[in-house]
Amino acid sequence: MKKTLVISLVAMLTIMSMVLVGCKAAGALTIPIGVNAELTGDIPAVGASCQNAALMAAKEVNDAGGLDIGGKKYTIKLFIEDNGGKADQSASVTQKLISQDNVVAVIGPNASRYAIPASEIAESSKVMMISPWSTNPKLTIDSKTGQSKEYVFRACFTDSFQGQVVAKFAMDKLGAKKVAVLYDVASDYNKGIAEVFKATFESLGGQVVAFETYTTGDKDFSGQLTKIKQFSPDVIFLPNYYNEVPLQIQQAHRLGITATFLGSDSWGSEELIKLAGKEVEGDYFSTHYAPDIATPAAKTFINAYKTAYGSVPDDVAALTYDSFGLLFGALKAAGKVDRQAVRDALASIPHYEGVTGTLQFKEGSGDPIKSAVILQIKDGKFAYYATANP
Amino acid sequence: MYVIQQLINVLQLGSVYALIALGYTMVYGIIRLINFAHGDLFMVGAFISFVVAAYLKLPFIPTLLISIVAVAMLGVSIERLAYKPLRQAPRVSAVITALGVGLFLENLILLFYPYPRPVPTLLPKIVWNLGGISISFLQVLIIGLSLFLMLILDLIVRRTMVGMAMRAISWNKTIVPLMGVSVDKIISITFALGTGLGAVAGVMYSQAFPVIDPYMGILIGWQAFICAVVGGIGNIRGAMLGGYILAAVQIMVVAFLPSTYRDFVAFTLLLVILTFRPYGILGKPQAEKV
Numbered sequence: 201m202k203k204t205l206v207i208s209l210v211a212m213l214t215i216m217s218m219v220l221v222g223c224k225a226a227g228a229l230t231i232p233i234g235v236n237a238e239l240t241g242d243i244p245a246v247g248a249s250c251q252n253a254a255l256m257a258a259k260e261v262n263d264a265g266g267l268d269i270g271g272k273k274y275t276i277k278l279f280i281e282d283n284g285g286k287a288d289q290s291a292s293v294t295q296k297l298i299s300q301d302n303v304v305a306v307i308g309p310n311a312s313r314y315a316i317p318a319s320e321i322a323e324s325s326k327v328m329m330i331s332p333w334s335t336n337p338k339l340t341i342d343s344k345t346g347q348s349k350e351y352v353f354r355a356c357f358t359d360s361f362q363g364q365v366v367a368k369f370a371m372d373k374l375g376a377k378k379v380a381v382l383y384d385v386a387s388d389y390n391k392g393i394a395e396v397f398k399a400t401f402e403s404l405g406g407q408v409v410a411f412e413t414y415t416t417g418d419k420d421f422s423g424q425l426t427k428i429k430q431f432s433p434d435v436i437f438l439p440n441y442y443n444e445v446p447l448q449i450q451q452a453h454r455l456g457i458t459a460t461f462l463g464s465d466s467w468g469s470e471e472l473i474k475l476a477g478k479e480v481e482g483d484y485f486s487t488h489y490a491p492d493i494a495t496p497a498a499k500t501f502i503n504a505y506k507t508a509y510g511s512v513p514d515d516v517a518a519l520t521y522d523s524f525g526l527l528f529g530a531l532k533a534a535g536k537v538d539r540q541a542v543r544d545a546l547a548s549i550p551h552y553e554g555v556t557g558t559l560q561f562k563e564g565s566g567d568p569i570k571s572a573v574i575l576q577i578k579d580g581k582f583a584y585y586a587t588a589n590p
Numbered sequence: 591m592y593v594i595q596q597l598i599n600v601l602q603l604g605s606v607y608a609l610i611a612l613g614y615t616m617v618y619g620i621i622r623l624i625n626f627a628h629g630d631l632f633m634v635g636a637f638i639s640f641v642v643a644a645y646l647k648l649p650f651i652p653t654l655l656i657s658i659v660a661v662a663m664l665g666v667s668i669e670r671l672a673y674k675p676l677r678q679a680p681r682v683s684a685v686i687t688a689l690g691v692g693l694f695l696e697n698l699i700l701l702f703y704p705y706p707r708p709v710p711t712l713l714p715k716i717v718w719n720l721g722g723i724s725i726s727f728l729q730v731l732i733i734g735l736s737l738f739l740m741l742i743l744d745l746i747v748r749r750t751m752v753g754m755a756m757r758a759i760s761w762n763k764t765i766v767p768l769m770g771v772s773v774d775k776i777i778s779i780t781f782a783l784g785t786g787l788g789a790v791a792g793v794m795y796s797q798a799f800p801v802i803d804p805y806m807g808i809l810i811g812w813q814a815f816i817c818a819v820v821g822g823i824g825n826i827r828g829a830m831l832g833g834y835i836l837a838a839v840q841i842m843v844v845a846f847l848p849s850t851y852r853d854f855v856a857f858t859l860l861l862v863i864l865t866f867r868p869y870g871i872l873g874k875p876q877a878e879k880v
Contacts, residue, residue: 239704240700240704241805242706242803242805244704244705244706245705385850411848412844412849413848413849413850414849414852415852415853417805417808417809418809419795419799419801419806420599420603420798420799422599422602422603422841423596423599423840423841423844423845423849423852424844424849426592426595426596426599426845427844427845427849430592443706443801443803444801446708446800446801447799447800447801450800451799454717454724454726454728455595455724456717456719456724471705471706474708475706475707475708475800475801477708
């Protein structure tokens, strides 16, 4: 008697919950947008910035009454998922957003090593994906055919450009003749940009005296740095993420290395200074935007972000905001909430004025042409140093 | 000159591996369980030292002692709650439990500290320059403290009654209670010692590499486990040896070959060692008594 009661109760609850999940809430028109961010794992500051900017972008539109598409008002509904800083989870989360949450597009992931697996899923499911921050060229190139992917876009420049920017900066502005590189060989982004840097620096007549590697997760770089010290480089290029660079610079200083350190856009988080402190003072890195030279549109964004979250937005936040700007523009141009229509609309936008500058899209490519900025860490803060145009 | 500098790096890294490997080997020797949660206990040790140093602002020695005691107590509790009920169960169940405990610890710390954290420096930043070689106070302390603790452990195991009981249990667990020795007590002491050493490794490691995150124990745990196996799992001197061997191979490969070959060469070498000495360098075949 008791057993039958329990079983029937459980069965009723199961059926009820399935029915409720199946029911669609009647009422306002919504646009489901997916966000795939690194909320936990090794680089959670990146995911946090992305999430903050996404929530802000959606709130701005919803507070203004919603997005006007084809004469009707739609509210933005965000589905924010955590890729846990893992490549496989990145892919499965994208699949979930596409199949289960039926999103019209996915924003993110940010780090190339998580964005590239996710992009494969988006491309094969024919759903548009915009990565705010991933700069590795492989993101938008189909590895099998060598052609551009059709459904994958990004809001930032690629490393083919960024690597050259950093190399030229090292040669021209820092006057470096001998450079050493220490990078993560297991991560697409670090490896890609290190190789572009080396090729460019050597073609400019410089010498890359050491090209050392480590694997993601390593904390001890003493072997590689001792080897680098032998060659007395003027500049050491560390195209690595904000959680690894402080350790690398600390260990280098402990070994008595006095070279200037140079970084790339992976340095852009405030966490870098929190973790590195004074060790990173005076070093330079390339990135997507500088709050100190903000345009009026950018200033509005920066102030709104500061009011909402209490800190200056970093490049990930600004690029995520621009990704949403692109998406909203594409939705409006498409005139309907349809995955293919939105994708086609985005592909035909020639340029977009974002908070990170002007994005010029080439025909048939998901990679915008943009300028880069060089920042220096001065008095424990990021300070604008120079602009590099394509 | 260059070689000596790299050798100092080897000693530092090897000492950390050795301290963690000792935890694995001691537990295996006693209850034939690979405590896969050990790497995560190392991580907890690092986090406790971070909390004590950052919030209570205590200097180095109290921080180290608090960390050791806390992790030892945690290790003993885990043993009592998770491993003891499974002493008669199939080995697989215990291994899975160990993995589960590890995941539990990682995610528990993740709840409190999802971001990588900087650890306050508790030791003076003195660097000595002897004829072109830099050696820091921190490195000297890590190497010295580790060797000292390993010596003490060796003495405990070889010269005390508790140590004799530990060795007896690893030989034949069934007979030992008949000799009037409380097996439970000895196992708890073993866990306390092993995890305590892991805590020391965690504190020293976080001083040397001051960015900690909840997943830092995973990679190091696996590497230390491999050190313990190569040295001879269950053998304390083997664990120490294994620790220094892996560190030596890793750093020397980086020193003289392109650094990308590091893990490839290191683990190929370990495979070769295990092919010729399947029980590890100092291990002996353990007969399974039916």
